[in-house]
Amino acid sequence: MNKKYNWAILGCGKIARKFSSDLKLLSNANLYATASRSLKKAQDFANEFGFEKAYGSYEEMLADPQIDAVYVATPHSFHHEHAILCLKNKKAVLCEKAFAINKKEAEEMVACAKENNTFLMEAFWTMFQPSFVKAMEVIRSGELGKLKLVRSDFAFNGEFNPDNRLYNVALGGGSLLDIGIYPVFAALTSLGKPELLKTLVDFSSTGSEETISMIFKYKDGEMANLTSSFASLSPTQTEYWFENGYMILNPRWFTPTNITVKKNGEDEQILHSGHEKGWGYQYEAAHVMECLDAGKIQSGRMSWQMSLDLMETLDRVRIDAGIFFPDHDKNLFF
Ligand SMILES: NC(=O)c1ccc[n+]([C@@H]2O[C@H](COP(=O)([O-])OP(=O)(O)OC[C@H]3O[C@@H](n4cnc5c(N)ncnc54)[C@H](OP(=O)(O)O)[C@@H]3O)[C@@H](O)[C@H]2O)c1
CATH class of the missing domain: 3.40.50.720 (NAD(P)-binding Rossmann-like Domain)
Incomplete structure (x- = not known):
């Protein structure tokens, strides 16, 4: 035992x-x-x-x-x-x-x-959601052809409050590190690190970023179109557009959810995740204990490299958008 x-x-x-x-x-x-x-x-x-x-x-x-x-x-x-x-x-x-x-x-x-x-x-609990795991299997199977574009969003109305950590630059406030990280994760886990990226951004009166749109481009022409915001409610879904169909991680895509798969010329199919109870945080905690049972200091599923790639991409997004955290970014970009 x-x-x-x-x-x-x-x-x-x-x-x-x-x-x-x-x-x-x-x-x-x-x-x-x-x-x-x-x-x-x-x-x-x-x-x-x-x-x-x-x-x-x-x-x-x-x-x-x-x-x-x-x-x-x-x-x-x-x-x-x-x-x-x-x-x-x-x-x-x-x-x-x-x-x-x-x-x-x-x-x-x-x-x-x-x-x-x-x-x-x-x-990164999404990595361990049964629905997300299934979506990755569909991408890897190649049954819909090559993946060409990822469109992902996460937004809610954060009700502006300068005292809330979401709007507090000293606490890493802004939509990007709080919720925009999810669309960036969706792009990295399917298409990898982008070759080029461009952003447009809107700031709140505290100087924290409130809404950001990001476009990633990859060397074979693939793209990712990603958005996060504290100023509106969004569907909060991730779409994968392939040569021969599309797949949608349905709202709220980063939690336990189901998946819509549409092959060219066929009806849409719904794939159920099999998730039964809880919020969905048990999967990551169970994985930590599997790693500890096996004497590991790093997960093979949510690896250090994945976290470093995410942070590097978020740094690139922030440089393009002009989002800085002065207490932490000293000597980094200047
Ligand atoms: N995976 C997810 O689904 C998910 C969802 C929401 C948030 N998060 C992440 O979880 C982290 C915490 O988010 P949260 O929404 O739980 O935050 P929160 O409730 O605002 O704060 C978390 C706790 O941090 C502690 N803390 C220590 N120093 C603090 C300081 N100077 N100011 C404020 N709090 C301080 C406080 O605990 P004590 O008072 O007990 O010391 C506070 O209750 C964030 O990094 C966020 O991105 C993840």
């Missing part, structure tokens, strides 16, 4: 709630500890979801030798600092997306995982 892993939550915010509720679905996951900057908040969170221990500081929790794996669920501007803190304490890390603010930070996180011989993976 495989080991039961003691999981800890670093940062008791919104996404940590959904993740914790899905962690309960896994028989080899023990909800062990929570850490917050406020002990009361950590205790309330622990009581609500059934964690055994609660800590009033991240550092204090990481000194607990019983912890096997930590879910880093703080804003992106802290991922580099908090993932490194975990790795130096020899705790396996599942770190929320965006993995870091830029590629340089991501490289330092990977170097730290290697130095400490400790597991590190970006929590």
Whole structure:
């Protein structure tokens, strides 16, 4: 029988709630500890979801030798600092997306995982959704011919609030690293890194990016047309246009969903994902434990290279669009 892993939550915010509720679905996951900057908040969170221990500081929790794996669920501007803190304490890390603010930070996180011989993976939950896995199989099968264009969006009305992390440049605010990363992920996982890219962008009054449109071009003429925004609601779907048909990851495409496949001259077909319960965060957590069972420090499915390629592409998009995070980007672009 495989080991039961003691999981800890670093940062008791919104996404940590959904993740914790899905962690309960896994028989080899023990909800062990929570850490917050406020002990009361950590205790309330622990009581609500059934964690055994609660800590009033991240550092204090990481000194607990019983912890096997930590879910880093703080804003992106802290991922580099908090993932490194975990790795130096020899705790396996599942770190929320965006993995870091830029590629340089991501490289330092990977170097730290290697130095400490400790597991590190970006929590890109879409990679593990049964529907997304099926879509990748359809692309690889070649049954629709060559993939020529990817069109992907993710937008919601974020209701402008300068205090919210979504609009706070110091916290990595802006749609790109929060939700635009998903369309970029859709392009990278199907077409790879682009040869050329162009962007158009709109900023909010705090200086954070609010809406971005990106076009990627590849060396054989393939393209990706990607958009994210906090100013409107979008269908939030990903379309793959092939020589002989199309495939749609239906709304909300990055969560458990179903797939529409249309072959030229045939009726549309719906492929069901088989997802039954939960938000869909259990798949990435289950994969982390499979990797730990196998003694791995890197996932073969959400690899370090994939996270580095994502950060590099996001850096290129930001340079083209003029989106900078002054606390993190020093000496990077100038
Ligand atoms: N995979 C997904 O579906 C998904 C969905 C939403 C968000 N995310 C990602 O998850 C991360 C967290 O997002 P969220 O929406 O959960 O964020 P959030 O609720 O605004 O904040 C998360 C937590 O970070 C901690 N934190 C530490 N320092 C902070 C600071 N200076 N300001 C604010 N919070 C601070 C706080 O925890 P304590 O007060 O307990 O210390 C806070 O509750 C982001 O990187 C985001 O991109 C992923």
